[in-house]
Amino acid sequence: MSGLKKAFGLVKRGPRAPHPAFQPNPAQILETLPQAVAVLDEQDMFCAINYAAEEFFGASKAMLLHTNLGEILPPDHPVFLMLDRARRAGVSVAEHDMMLEGPRLTRRGCTVHAAPLLEQPGHVVLMLQDESAARALDQQISARNAARSITGMAAILAHEVKNPLSGIRGAAQLLEMSAPPDDRELAVLIRDEADRIRAMVERMETFGEKKLERQAVNIHRVLEHVRRLAGSGFAARVKFIEAYDPSLPHVLGNRDQLIQVLLNLIKNAAEAIAGTDRQDGEIHLSTGFQHGVRLSAATGRARANLPLFVAVRDNGPGIPEDIRRHLFEPFVSTKASGSGLGLALVAKIVADHGGLIDVDSHPGRTEFRIHLPVFEDLHESAT
Secondary structure (H helix, E strand, C coil): CHHHHHHHCCCCCCCCCCCCCCCCCHHHHHHHCCCEEEEECCCCEEEEECHHHHHHHCCCHHHHCCCEHHHCCCCCCHHHHHHHHHHHHCCCEEEEEEEEEECCEEEEEEEEEEEECCCCCCCEEEEEEECHHHHHHHHHHHHHHHHHHHHHHHHHHHHHCHHHHHHHHHHHHHHHHHCCHHHHHHHHHHHHHHHHHHHHHHHHHCCCCCCCCCEEECHHHHHHHHHHHHHCCCCCCCEEEEECCCCCCCEEECHHHHHHHHHHHHHHHHHHHHCCCCCCCEEEEEEEECCCCEEECCCCCCEEECCEEEEEEECCCCCCHHHHCCCCCCCCCCCCCCCCCHHHHHHHHHHHCCCEEEEEEECCEEEEEEEECECCCHHHHHC
């Protein structure tokens, strides 16, 4: 802890013999750390922070140094229990997957460390790291792998299954015309099942590798269209709450496929709410900017900027933790009668757009968030 005290200027450094090759500056080293580091005094006032902490709290150092942590987080937040324990017991305390939510801050999936400055009574070093980006990237990798595997599966099924199905269906039709009444029902059953399997194969074919036609898309018009479809059909009894950022530019995407993605997510949300028999079911649709979200391109030579997000949130039962990490894989479903292809298709379409999808879920709240690239008119930018 003495190194941190010196870095923040809380104690005076004594003379040290200079290293012949390198003289590290602790304060400069601390500023380069990706983790947010702050020092709080006995009253939980910020008395020192690094640059990462400014980004974490979304405020400048000049503003934070005159702020109490109680102005950022509610007084009953568990982080204050961590600070109290660090002060009283003189030990380092850590918590993982913590939600930091208050009037001026919303961070989920955070790792928080609190450690006392023993030479400075009452002062605590608070280290914070937002793990949501790493979790989103992990889910994106899973989604991409699911897309690759199901693409190959679609090609095999289309080639190996559809042709025999046509023969089976034709034979069933012939039997239906010539069979006695008692057997005709069986022929109809064979025909219907052949049609059902063919429909499933055609759904799988949508995972095939096809060139995606993208252009400027007004995401709010897409959301309005999807909301009308859902509100007049499967989500007629669900209350919709919309919170859109009207300043958003167009996204670079395919309108029809984005409609398919959002319809799928809203349908899942409506079905999750219906499964609880609650009368206050709500689906929140929102858009906005989230700066700093970038995704490496497949070639590794560029990083796509994904500042625009679209979120679909419901107040259903949540997604079981044991399948949350595998949610975008094919044939994984929370519904007893589900095929497990809907979210795999969503993941593939988002990946084809060069975007990112992640999910945050706990009982009473599930949010799917899609990050998409912004449309840039190259002609206008060139002029």
